[in-house]
Amino acid sequence: MTNLVNEKRLRKELQEADFFLQRYPENSRRLESVARALYWLGEENARAYLLMVAQAAETGVNYDRMRAGNYYRLAGEIERAHEHFEAAYRDLGSFQGQANSMSMCSMMEAAFHLHKYRTAVSLSKRLETLDGPHRREGKMVARLALARLQENRK
Numbered sequence: 794m795t796n797l798v799n800e801k802r803l804r805k806e807l808q809e810a811d812f813f814l815q816r817y818p819e820n821s822r823r824l825e826s827v828a829r830a831l832y833w834l835g836e837e838n839a840r841a842y843l844l845m846v847a848q849a850a851e852t853g854v855n856y857d858r859m860r861a862g863n864y865y866r867l868a869g870e871i872e873r874a875h876e877h878f879e880a881a882y883r884d885l886g887s888f889q890g891q892a893n894s895m896s897m898c899s900m901m902e903a904a905f906h907l908h909k910y911r912t913a914v915s916l917s918k919r920l921e922t923l924d925g926p927h928r929r930e931g932k933m934v935a936r937l938a939l940a941r942l943q944e945n946r947k
Contacts, residue, residue, distance in 0.1 A: 803830050824849065825864075832867055843868035851877075858884065859899055862906065878906045894925025901934045910945075913938035 807830035828842035847864035850857045862877030885900035892900075897920045904913040917935035920928055 800834065803833060806830055807834070828864070828867075840868045844870070847873075859903060862903075866906065875907065878903045882907060882909075892919070892923060894920060894923045894927035894931070897923060898927035898931045898934070901931055901938075905934055905938050905941075908941075910938040910942045914942070 807827060811827055824842065825846045828839060828846045831839035831842055843864050847861050847868060847870070850861035850864060858877045858881035862874045862881065865871075865877065866874035882900060882903040885896050885903065888896050897916060901913045901916045901920065904910075904916060914935050917931050917938075920931040
């Protein structure tokens, strides 16, 4: 995996994030940086950090279903990830009548992670009609969904 990233830069970022994490252990964003760096470096202890970030995303004011699902997914906890993506998809679906680009893009991502690729593509068409900064991100999710659909046809 490390051939996809600049390992030297990533190790430096890991060192800096770990330095701050030692001083501020409650800083979930620093913990997230450490977890991601370890994951991309293929380190064995990455899973433990990914689970800590996922658990932090499940609790308190930082509660974020998509974030929790994503970190459970990276940690290999697919069933737990799907529980969070399903909940996020349901919650975001209730806003469809008053959707903004951020909620629509998050809904697309949840659909993608739930293997609802046609839904993700369909939502991308709706996203194109909305104003907001998330249209580019949505286009990337739609391209990935289309690629998965084509891959599944083979």
